[in-house]
Amino acid sequence: MFETPRRSATVLNAWSGSLEDLQQQAQPVSPVSTDNTGKKKKTKPPQRSVSVPQLFALEDAADSEAEERRTGEKCHIEGDDEESILRGIFKIEKKSCDVELRASRLVWTPIQPETPTGTSKAGMLLNKDYVELKEIFAVKLKRRRSVGQQKGGTLLGITLFHCVKKGKKLKDHAIHLSNMSEDHCEVWLRHFKDILNGFRNRPKSLKVFVNPNSHRKEANQIYSEQIAPLFKLADIKTATTITEYKGHALSALKECDLKEFDGVICVGGDGFANEVAYGLLLRAQMDAGRDTDSIFTPVRAPLPLGIIPAGSTDIVAYSVQGIRHPLTAAMHIIMGHYQSVDVCTFSTHSRLLRFGFSAMFGFGGRTLALAEKHRWMPSSQRREFAVIKTLANLKPEECELTFLPLKNPKQESQKTTRSKLKRDSSNHFDNVDQWQSIQGLFLNISIMAIPCLCSMAPKGLAPDTRLDNGSMSLITVRNTSRADFIKHLKRYGSLKDQFSFPFVETYTVQEVKLKPRSTSGWSDDLSEENVKFDSKRTPMISSEKNYPWNIDGDLMEASSEVNIR
Ligand SMILES: Nc1ncnc2c1ncn2[C@@H]1O[C@H](COP(=O)(O)OP(=O)(O)OP(=O)(O)O)[C@@H](O)[C@H]1O
Known part of the structure; x- marks a missing residue:
C-alpha cells in the first residue's frame, strides 16, 4: 500500500x-x-x-x-x-x-x-x-x-x-x-x-439530498454545520440538493447522472429516507429495463444509501445504526461501513406502487392520514393529536390476509427467528412454504422488513426480524377493546412482550397480500371528524374506497389489494 x-x-x-x-x-x-x-x-x-x-x-x-x-x-x-x-x-x-x-x-x-x-x-x-x-x-x-x-x-x-x-x-x-x-x-x-x-470502500463523491422541512426544519442546519464540514475534512466531494417540494428527490434521482457518485445521502426523516430509497431503487429498475407495471424481480440499487437522521422518528436510521445520531451516521458513511437492508415492494394489480422498509395498515395508517390533514400543527403535537383522535374513533378494518411464511430464513437470522417460527408454525400452520390465509376484523396490521427501532419502541416495532434476513414480520392485531389495544401499544415502550396477547399474532413471511373488505374507506372517518379538507395536501379521495397505508411514516393510499414482497 x-x-x-x-x-x-x-x-x-x-x-x-x-x-x-x-x-x-x-x-x-x-x-x-x-x-x-x-x-x-x-x-x-x-x-x-x-x-x-x-x-x-x-x-x-x-x-x-x-x-x-x-x-x-x-x-x-x-x-x-x-x-x-x-x-x-x-x-x-x-x-x-x-x-x-x-x-x-x-x-x-x-x-x-x-x-x-x-x-x-x-x-x-x-x-x-x-x-x-x-x-x-x-x-x-x-x-x-x-x-x-x-x-x-x-x-x-x-x-x-x-x-x-x-x-x-x-x-x-x-x-x-x-x-x-x-x-x-x-x-x-x-x-x-x-x-x-488504500481504503477503496470509502466514498470519494456523494450526492446529498436535504429535506429542509423535516421535523423541526433542522435538517439543513444539521447538514451544513455538523455533516458537510466532516465530509470536507475527509476530502469527500458532494453535490447537494435542498429539496423544494415532496417528490423532488425522487424526480431528481430518476434523471440525474449517478455515475460520478459513490453513494447517495439523505438528510431528513423516515418519509424522506423512503423517498430517496424509492428513487434509487426505481432508477435501478429503469436502468435494468425492468417493467414495474408487471410482476418483476427487482435489481439492487447501484449505489449505497446513507441516512443522516433529522426527522421526528428516524426509524430506518435507528434500526440500521442502532442509534439516532447524525454524527454517527456521517462517520459510518465516511468510514465506508456497509449494511445490507431488506426492502419491500408494494404493488397492486401487479403494478409497483413503491418500495419501502415498513408498512402499517389500520390504526397506523389512519393515524398518519389524520396527522397529514393537520400539517399546520407542530409535528409532535400533530402526531399526539392524531393518535388520541384515532384511538377515540378506534375501528377495526375487515380484511383478508394471505401470506407466504418463510421456509428458510437466512443463516444469520436463524438463531433469532427460530423460536418465533416455531411458535408461529405450531400455532398457525404446519406446512410452511404454503400460502396461508386469515381474515376477520383487525385493528392494525404491520409488515416490517427491518426491526423498526424508535424511541417509543427501543426493542423495535418488529424485534424478531433482522435488517437483511430476507424476511418480513407480519404482526396482526385483531379486534379487541380499546383498553386492551392501548395496553398492547404501551408494551412497545416497556420490557414486557408486546405480542403476548390473545388478539396479537406474529408471522415471519416472504410475501403478504392484504385485501380490505370494508364497505367504507378512510374518507368516512374524516367526514365524521369534520376535518376541513386542504385540496392541495389531501390525497384524492374518490368514490372508490381508498385506504391509508403508513409506509415508513409516509402516506400511501390504495383502493384494492396490496401485495408486499
Ligand atoms: N422540500 C420539501 N417540502 C415538503 N415536503 C418535502 C420536501 N422534501 C421532502 N419532503 C417530504 O416530506 C415528507 C416528510 O419528511 P421527513 O420524513 O424528512 O420528515 P418527518 O416527517 O419530520 O420525519 P419522520 O418521517 O422521521 O417522522 C417526506 O415524505 C418527504 O418526501
Missing part, C-alpha cells in the same frame, strides 16, 4: 534532516537515547536492516529485551510485533514521543528524559498509545496562521483525524503530531495519504 522507508532515499533524508532540525530548533522533542540501560520499550526486534530508522528500532529492541530480562515479564500489545515502516519524533499532547508507523497502526511512546544519573523513570511503557490505521479518515498539515491568512503559515505538524467508537456512537477525534520540520512532515503526510487512498 505504501513504500517502506528503507527503500526510499527521501525518507532516509527526511529522517536525518528532521533529527537535525529537531536538535537545532527549539522544538519540544528529545533525541532518543542510545544508552540501553533502564529503558522500558518492549517492541519485538524488527527484521534487520541497515536503514537509519531500522537501526534505531534495533537499539530500541535491545532495550526492550534487556528490560524484559530484568523484569521477567512481557507486556505484549496486539500488533506490537509488527515492524516499523516509518519512525520519527513528534510531540503528542505536549510530550515528545517516539512515533512508529506500522502495518496496521500508528504507535507512539513518550520519550523518557534522562535523569542526571543516566537512568529514566520506570513505568513509561504504560503510556504507549496507538491508533489503528483503519480508523484514520483524514490527515492535514497543521499550520499557524494569522487572522485572515488563507495560505501558508508556520508549520506546526500533522493532524490525524480518526473515528472513535463509544457504545453505538461514533465520533471524530484529532491527534496532533507536532513537528516543525517541513521535510519530516511531508514524508509522513505522504505515507498517511497513501494509507487513506
Whole structure:
C-alpha cells in the first residue's frame, strides 16, 4: 500500500534532516537515547536492516529485551510485533514521543528524559498509545496562521483525524503530531495519504439530498454545520440538493447522472429516507429495463444509501445504526461501513406502487392520514393529536390476509427467528412454504422488513426480524377493546412482550397480500371528524374506497389489494 522507508532515499533524508532540525530548533522533542540501560520499550526486534530508522528500532529492541530480562515479564500489545515502516519524533499532547508507523497502526511512546544519573523513570511503557490505521479518515498539515491568512503559515505538524467508537456512537477525534520540520512532515503526510487512498470502500463523491422541512426544519442546519464540514475534512466531494417540494428527490434521482457518485445521502426523516430509497431503487429498475407495471424481480440499487437522521422518528436510521445520531451516521458513511437492508415492494394489480422498509395498515395508517390533514400543527403535537383522535374513533378494518411464511430464513437470522417460527408454525400452520390465509376484523396490521427501532419502541416495532434476513414480520392485531389495544401499544415502550396477547399474532413471511373488505374507506372517518379538507395536501379521495397505508411514516393510499414482497 505504501513504500517502506528503507527503500526510499527521501525518507532516509527526511529522517536525518528532521533529527537535525529537531536538535537545532527549539522544538519540544528529545533525541532518543542510545544508552540501553533502564529503558522500558518492549517492541519485538524488527527484521534487520541497515536503514537509519531500522537501526534505531534495533537499539530500541535491545532495550526492550534487556528490560524484559530484568523484569521477567512481557507486556505484549496486539500488533506490537509488527515492524516499523516509518519512525520519527513528534510531540503528542505536549510530550515528545517516539512515533512508529506500522502495518496496521500508528504507535507512539513518550520519550523518557534522562535523569542526571543516566537512568529514566520506570513505568513509561504504560503510556504507549496507538491508533489503528483503519480508523484514520483524514490527515492535514497543521499550520499557524494569522487572522485572515488563507495560505501558508508556520508549520506546526500533522493532524490525524480518526473515528472513535463509544457504545453505538461514533465520533471524530484529532491527534496532533507536532513537528516543525517541513521535510519530516511531508514524508509522513505522504505515507498517511497513501494509507487513506488504500481504503477503496470509502466514498470519494456523494450526492446529498436535504429535506429542509423535516421535523423541526433542522435538517439543513444539521447538514451544513455538523455533516458537510466532516465530509470536507475527509476530502469527500458532494453535490447537494435542498429539496423544494415532496417528490423532488425522487424526480431528481430518476434523471440525474449517478455515475460520478459513490453513494447517495439523505438528510431528513423516515418519509424522506423512503423517498430517496424509492428513487434509487426505481432508477435501478429503469436502468435494468425492468417493467414495474408487471410482476418483476427487482435489481439492487447501484449505489449505497446513507441516512443522516433529522426527522421526528428516524426509524430506518435507528434500526440500521442502532442509534439516532447524525454524527454517527456521517462517520459510518465516511468510514465506508456497509449494511445490507431488506426492502419491500408494494404493488397492486401487479403494478409497483413503491418500495419501502415498513408498512402499517389500520390504526397506523389512519393515524398518519389524520396527522397529514393537520400539517399546520407542530409535528409532535400533530402526531399526539392524531393518535388520541384515532384511538377515540378506534375501528377495526375487515380484511383478508394471505401470506407466504418463510421456509428458510437466512443463516444469520436463524438463531433469532427460530423460536418465533416455531411458535408461529405450531400455532398457525404446519406446512410452511404454503400460502396461508386469515381474515376477520383487525385493528392494525404491520409488515416490517427491518426491526423498526424508535424511541417509543427501543426493542423495535418488529424485534424478531433482522435488517437483511430476507424476511418480513407480519404482526396482526385483531379486534379487541380499546383498553386492551392501548395496553398492547404501551408494551412497545416497556420490557414486557408486546405480542403476548390473545388478539396479537406474529408471522415471519416472504410475501403478504392484504385485501380490505370494508364497505367504507378512510374518507368516512374524516367526514365524521369534520376535518376541513386542504385540496392541495389531501390525497384524492374518490368514490372508490381508498385506504391509508403508513409506509415508513409516509402516506400511501390504495383502493384494492396490496401485495408486499
Ligand atoms: N422540500 C420539501 N417540502 C415538503 N415536503 C418535502 C420536501 N422534501 C421532502 N419532503 C417530504 O416530506 C415528507 C416528510 O419528511 P421527513 O420524513 O424528512 O420528515 P418527518 O416527517 O419530520 O420525519 P419522520 O418521517 O422521521 O417522522 C417526506 O415524505 C418527504 O418526501
